[in-house]
Amino acid sequence: MIREIEEQFTEEILTEAIKRYDINKDTVRSLGGYESFVYEYQKNNAFFILKISHTIRRSRNNIRGEIEFINFLSNKGLAVSNAVPSTRGNMVEEIAAENGSFLAISYEMSLGKEVSDEDWNESLYEKWGEFLGKIHHATKGYEWRNPAFKRQAWDQEVQLKAEKYLRPDDVMISILKERLTKLTSLPKSKDTYGLIHSDFSQSNFYLHNGDIYLFDFDDCSYTYFVNDIGITLCYALFFPYKEFENKTEYYRLFFRHFIKGYLKENTIQEEEIEYLQESIKLRYVLQYIYFHQANDVSNLDEESMNRLKEIQQIAASDEPMLPIDFVHDFKSIYNSIH
Template identity: 25%
Template sequence: MSHGVRKLISQFDDAMLQAAMTRFNMHGPCENQNGYENHVYRCLRLGEPVILRIGHTEHRTAGEVCAELAFLKHLHVEGCPVVRPLTSTTGQTIETLPIRDDDYFVVAAFTVAPGETLNLTTADKDIVKSLGETTARLHQSSRTFSPASSTCKRPTWDRETLNLLNRVTARKLLSEDDAVVLAHVHDVINIYQTKLKTARDYGLIHADIHDTNFTCKGTTLTLFDFDDALYGHYAYDLAVTLVETFSYERDDFTAVHTFLEHWLEGYTLVAPFPKQWLEELEFLMTARILSSFLFVKQNADGATSAWEEAHYQFCRTLAARRTWHAFDIRSFLQNRP
């Protein structure tokens, strides 16, 4: 696991939890939501359920969390269906719990997303369409968002991935067999940096939209967990959704193409989804897979799960081919009017 996550586990105790709850006027009972890179609890505040999130500064700095919450507030004001950040007893959206010197925890709180999570692979057309529409609304609102200051800003995808690569390399977590993947990661980062970064194509995105990061009530979806929000290409949000929803190992892409058709139907109710974005989709899906590969490597701590092993092997296969055409999006494009 990452050094920051190790610190999160080793330096956090019940006294820290109680201090965080007090800062946001919360009380028990608290239910551990089993967050991975953050401690996440469902507590009560004035009798209503709320979410308390506590992360180590090595995972996200106070400035990065500040930017995340400012973005959420902006989206909420713009009418996007997202959870809302809550203020502490001092009127702040974040609080810090010092450990020693520059070592501290960053605490934030949120409303609870209404409804239930679901399985996107079995979701009906209306839900998939609603997800596309919700993503488009987020992107439209993102275009009018400006960070409050240079110290209150989210990272870019390429910088985030490069930092992850450097951490994995520094800790010597890549074997000689991973050399081909390493080269492919560098290729993808270099190509990504040449992509257009116009206001139409590029902005602050969620970067982790999949079926455990939104709830559904009827056909109304509510997005949460903006912990991975970063500056990237808007089509990357769709790339993440596809990668996290469908297995890589398939011969029949009919389900993927049907999902994509319904998602685009919803998105284009709000904003256009240019053909150029669709042409970039396989590349962006590969970018997601390779960054996830580095994340898995960074957090590997002994035995790996079957999913992690499958993910690892797929990355190696993709890298060995020196390609990102593995999802048959090209045939989807050919069949579109």
């Protein structure tokens, strides 16, 4: 959580948000939250999510753009968590604070349950890839209704965060610029680049009768499809919900099933897959920035400092992130289905 946001949040802010959505406070339960305050509540025998963000992170129009994209995907038949209006009919409620405003949004609770170790198998990997492929295929036809609602480019947002939260002499700033230069050197077209989720991890979807229900589009932004794939692979490969004795074998198994599912719904070229290792590494640069955003790095305990150094070492390394050849495995799967 950004410290400036956490310091401003009060019980009065939560109470006002609850009032504007006509919520029974007794049904409200905190779910924590990494960059926003997130709550679950019950109304009319159904469950919903109340998220309270801040204008330090997102403008009202940013969130309107998120909601518009969610509605677009829902109309395309994808199982996503739709936003619901307040009692005033607003999709976003603004509550004045000492510095800026808090922004309250409510969403339908996704159907299903959290992913567990029992779900962590080849069937899930393939469905995960299919769902991401459906998003990328659908977004090729997406056009915002209001230019003010257009979401930011992913690389621009990351760069702005680095300049705000890192010291000017931090070596990670130049490393970030180098990695972003590689990313933005890829050809940009509707087949390679568009508005995407940007955080399709296992903690941002539920499973209902074996099907994926996706939520938390807070980070949706414009970037290359291969970067979105890399973001998902970073979470799925490094933080699986099941232990694997042979990690290299697991990496290959996951990727082969994931990309098989993806190719059922969307196309991607070998030249894009070549960038995957860099994309995963770029995710670690972002983790380094987030760490500075949420913590006073001049006052870390030994464990936190060691973690920060580990993230920096991984992000700065020129070695491949994973001991597998994504391009070789991609070509094998691609040729088997074409």
